[in-house]
Amino acid sequence: MTKSKVAKPGPKRSRQPEVTRRNILDAALVEFAEKGLAGARVDEIAARSGSNKRMIYEYFGNKDGLWLFVLERAYEKMREEEHAIDVARMKPEDGMRYLMEFNFKFCSRNPEFIALLNAENLHKAGFLRNSKKIRELYTPLLAVITDLLERGAKEGVFRKGVDPVEMYITIAALGFFYFSNVHTLSTIFGRNLLGQKSQKTRLDHSIEVVLGYLRP
Amino acid sequence: MTKSKVAKPGPKRSRQPEVTRRNILDAALVEFAEKGLAGARVDEIAARSGSNKRMIYEYFGNKDGLWLFVLERAYEKMREEEHAIDVARMKPEDGMRYLMEFNFKFCSRNPEFIALLNAENLHKAGFLRNSKKIRELYTPLLAVITDLLERGAKEGVFRKGVDPVEMYITIAALGFFYFSNVHTLSTIFGRNLLGQKSQKTRLDHSIEVVLGYLRP
Amino acid sequence: MTKSKVAKPGPKRSRQPEVTRRNILDAALVEFAEKGLAGARVDEIAARSGSNKRMIYEYFGNKDGLWLFVLERAYEKMREEEHAIDVARMKPEDGMRYLMEFNFKFCSRNPEFIALLNAENLHKAGFLRNSKKIRELYTPLLAVITDLLERGAKEGVFRKGVDPVEMYITIAALGFFYFSNVHTLSTIFGRNLLGQKSQKTRLDHSIEVVLGYLRP
Amino acid sequence: MTKSKVAKPGPKRSRQPEVTRRNILDAALVEFAEKGLAGARVDEIAARSGSNKRMIYEYFGNKDGLWLFVLERAYEKMREEEHAIDVARMKPEDGMRYLMEFNFKFCSRNPEFIALLNAENLHKAGFLRNSKKIRELYTPLLAVITDLLERGAKEGVFRKGVDPVEMYITIAALGFFYFSNVHTLSTIFGRNLLGQKSQKTRLDHSIEVVLGYLRP
DNA sequence: GATGAATGAGTGTTCATTCAT
DNA sequence: TATGAATGAACACTCATTCAT
CATH class of the missing domain: 1.10.10.60 (Homeodomain-like)
Incomplete structure (x- = not known):
């Protein structure tokens, strides 16, 4: 030696x-x-x-600084992908469907993002709050949802008066929670919820919940 | 003792x-x-x-052993409270409403439970999987949901063919996610989502989403 | 943070x-x-x-690793010194005398070696057994003893048929034991056996025992 | 008791x-x-x-006090067994043989005694020195050896002028060292020196060394 | 006399961080 | 810019010893 x-x-x-x-x-x-x-x-x-x-x-x-950079980069990445979404010309129902699928699949292929967000919430978003950069990255998804809800309501295919922020949270929840808690849920239900089939079933159900709710 | x-x-x-x-x-x-x-x-x-x-x-x-005990105790507590739920004689819609409220408020007043579950998922449920005790605590909520869905379908107030497990995950997601991510969401939206008013708005919306979906 | x-x-x-x-x-x-x-x-x-x-x-x-390194180094040191011994051209009796003196004095000036070996024996040589390095350091003293015994027997000054390994252990014992147990022996006999005079008496006696035994 | x-x-x-x-x-x-x-x-x-x-x-x-008691008890046990030796009427050579065998076998069946003595030497006999009890237990073996040497010399079967204390140490060494270092020696030589056969060979050799030396 | 819960000073080990080269 | 040796504070965990019952 x-x-x-x-x-x-x-x-x-x-x-x-x-x-x-x-x-x-x-x-x-x-x-x-x-x-x-x-x-x-x-x-x-x-x-x-x-x-x-x-x-x-x-x-x-230092370590904390590195954490902040990593967090910022993760948000940036998500925001970049979100920007690529263009549902402006889709029919409201198709647009909503597409958007939920995007959200669900983003969570599916970015488990690090899930872990990072949970950790950041454990710290009560202390880093996020101090990051000017991130606060400026206001989620564009919200604008897209607002547009879809308005068009849907005008066309009579969606119910009226739905709050876009609540809708956003609901959509986020239906995708994020599943992957965030996939290990405990898998353990408790005794099934591998990360399997392709389970994921498809889950996504279909989620979309159906939101569309079922939105129908007037 | x-x-x-x-x-x-x-x-x-x-x-x-x-x-x-x-x-x-x-x-x-x-x-x-x-x-x-x-x-x-x-x-x-x-x-x-x-x-x-x-x-x-x-x-x-050791520390890990302590973690497991804490986790087990948290699960036990939740299960105990869940057991107290009796919606057998409620009308399906009222039962569902009550149940969602319970879930939402449990998350609201047990933030430690949220943190614990997230941490356990970070470890890919490694402790949970090794806890015979917890695995035996199959969530009773699932049985309640199954009953409600069946009665609702029979009475014609709920749509048919809804998978109880998917319904369970959806309900859990709508309550858990909000409190799990409340700090990052609050930061991004620039509002205090832990306020009484925000919570009420959120719960009402969630209930409406589920009931809107379930209506045939 | x-x-x-x-x-x-x-x-x-x-x-x-x-x-x-x-x-x-x-x-x-x-x-x-x-x-x-x-x-x-x-x-x-x-x-x-x-x-x-x-x-x-x-x-x-870790601590055990350090112990092993120390042990290995102690053995190496002894082996290095042993290598310096050259009794090939000495008369058998002189060679044996010289060799016993070396062994005795090595123990005398390396009390750490004694302590280390005793501790290692307390552990049933667990570390030694796992040290490839040490096992390869087969004691050269044995070769020297074998040569002396053979030459002595041939020349008729030593008895025949003496097992070199037994001879080795005897020589080692006569030096090692004295220093290993010097404190308890000193206490029991009420003399300081580490004194120059005691050491000389002891060495002379030891040599005489071995040579007396070896004479045909 | x-x-x-x-x-x-x-x-x-x-x-x-x-x-x-x-x-x-x-x-x-x-x-x-x-x-x-x-x-x-x-x-x-x-x-x-x-x-x-x-x-x-x-x-x-306390722990140290317990150590001292254990040490005292070990010495007592050895002294008790030594007292049982009666070589007064044996021929000197037979007596010496018997005595070496006793010493060798005592070490063989009391490995704890070996370990205890080594540990005590590590502490530079600090406990022993403070034990009035042990210091009073002057080894009776020494008297026996003295007697044998005197009788042997008088009868012309042993050489004259042998120091009983040196003789005692030599005898002790030939038994004690072997068992004290049996694990390191076994490892280095690649044989199990605790085997019956190895022990017998060793004892025979030791006796022969001492008797060979003592013969005039 | 006997029990085992309680304690605080360690004890081996790991960590984020800094500095010489 | 890059490297990795060096540091001390902290960390999980253990121990001999004491005390309430």
């Missing part, structure tokens, strides 16, 4: 700040999502990133 | 195993709910409990 | 891995020899080494 | 001070011999003894 004193040539000194930064963020996302803020290990993030601890402190100040 | 004495230990050496045990569990519930498993501190739990660390290890083996 | 930390200067960050490592091993040897494995304190070793606890775990994994 | 009572304590509350005392000492001997003073656990001793910790402190003051 004797370590040589010879100065090592440095096998992978990348000297690519942006790459290093991104590698750290990627590694941190995984680690934080797996273990939460308190459970995550800076050493582990450094190892996973292929970089080293010093760089984490260089770029992000 | 005498439980006649008050929970607060005397000046020193109270010598009441059951009381000590309970005090530790109470303190642990608070600490775990506030900081999660990794973030919780055994020292802090000991201090809060008015006892000392050694007793924690005496009664619960 | 995660941990409150204050930056302290720290007077000496030597940054010399090999030196740090060695300092730890040196300190550990003393501490282990003085108090055994269970009685030794990692804190104490860190303090004596002039380094800190974290480095111990960095280099040796 | 009354030995009339049966060793088995009652199901609970035995109210037999002497029995409790003895059970504790028995348990402590095993625990101390297995793990040394520092490594032994008071809890474990209490559990093994079938009694409880309070009694240990009642009877022996």
Whole structure:
């Protein structure tokens, strides 16, 4: 186990700040999502990133700073995808269906996002509240929902007077909760709710609940 | 085991195993709910409990063991309250309304339960899966929902063919998600969603969603 | 939020891995020899080494790992010195005399070695058995003894048919036991057996026992 | 010490001070011999003894006090057995043979004694030195050896001028060392030295060494 | 005399963070 | 910019010992 004193040539000194930064963020996302803020290990993030601890402190100040960056990045990603949604020309019912499917599937393929949000809620959104960046990322989904509800009501296919914020929360809940609690639910019901079939059944039911409710 | 004495230990050496045990569990519930498993501190739990660390290890083996006990106790508590629900003689619609209200308000007044469940899901329900005790506590709510759906369908006030498990998840989601994500949602929407008014609005909306969906 | 930390200067960050490592091993040897494995304190070793606890775990994994390294090093040291012995050209009787003296004096000036071996025997050689390194360090003394016995027998100055392994154990015993039990023996006999004179008397006697036995 | 009572304590509350005392000492001997003073656990001793910790402190003051009692008892036992030796009427050579066999076999069947003595030497015989009781138990073996050497010399079968104390140490060494270091030796030589055959070979060799040396 | 709950000072180990190179 | 050795505070957990019953 004797370590040589010879100065090592440095096998992978990348000297690519942006790459290093991104590698750290990627590694941190995984680690934080797996273990939460308190459970995550800076050493582990450094190892996973292929970089080293010093760089984490260089770029992000400290563990908490890194957490904030990861959180901001996760929100950005979601918002970017949400922006891609265009239901303006869809029929209200189709639009709502599409939108719920998007939300459901986003949760399905981004379990880290779920974990991150739950952790952030554990901290009473302390980081989020201090992030100007995130507060500015007002969810565009709300605008889309508002538009759909208004058009639906005007066309007589949706009931009137539905509050868009409540509708938003309901839609979010129907997707998020399932994946957020999938392990405890699977355990209690004795089924693997992450299976393809279970997910489809769940999505169909959710859509039916919302559309059933919206019908006048 | 005498439980006649008050929970607060005397000046020193109270010598009441059951009381000590309970005090530790109470303190642990608070600490775990506030900081999660990794973030919780055994020292802090000991201090809060008015006892000392050694007793924690005496009664619960280690931190993980304590976590499991706290989790089991939280589930038990919920199940006990659920058992008290009797909607057998209510009209299906009233029963459903009552049941949703119960679920919503349980989440509202037991934020620790929310935090605990989220943390347990972070661990992929690893503890839950190993707890025979909890697995046996099959949620009685499911039976109640099944009964309501059947009676409602028979009486023609509810649509037919609704899967009780899906219905259960939907109801749970509509209550749990709101309180689970209340801090991030409050931050993003810039309102205090924990206010009485917001809660009432939310509950009313949720009930309306479910009943609107169920109407044939 | 995660941990409150204050930056302290720290007077000496030597940054010399090999030196740090060695300092730890040196300190550990003393501490282990003085108090055994269970009685030794990692804190104490860190303090004596002039380094800190974290480095111990960095280099040796844990207390047991450190013990193993110390043990291995002690064996290596003995083996190195043993290698320096060259009795090939000495007359058998002189060679045997020299060899016993070496063994006796090695024990005399390496009391830590004695303590270490006794502790390891308390653990039923559990660490030794798992150390590939040590098992490979087959004692060269045995080869030397074998050669002496053979030459002596051939030359007619030593009795024939003496088992080298038994001879080895006898020689080892006559040196090791004295120093291993010197404190209890001194107490019981009411003399300081560590004195120069006592040691000389003892060595002379031991040599005489072996040579007396070996004479045909 | 009354030995009339049966060793088995009652199901609970035995109210037999002497029995409790003895059970504790028995348990402590095993625990101390297995793990040394520092490594032994008071809890474990209490559990093994079938009694409880309070009694240990009642009877022996503290852990160190218990150690001293165990040590004294071990010495007493050895001295009692040594007293049973009667070689006064044996021929010197037979006497010496018998005595070495006794010593060897005593070590063989009392490994706890070995462990205890080694531990005590680790502490530089600190406890022994403070035990008036033990210091008074001057080894009777020495007298026996002196007698044998004198008779042997007078009869012309043993060499003259052999120091009895040196002879005592040599004999002790030849028995004690083998069992004291049996695990490390077994590991290094790759044989189980505790086997019947190995022991016999060893004893025969030891006797031959001493007798070979003593012959004029 | 006996029991076992209670205690506080450790004890090995891990962590986020800093600094020399 | 990059590296990884170094640090001390904290962490989970253990121990000998005491005390109420």
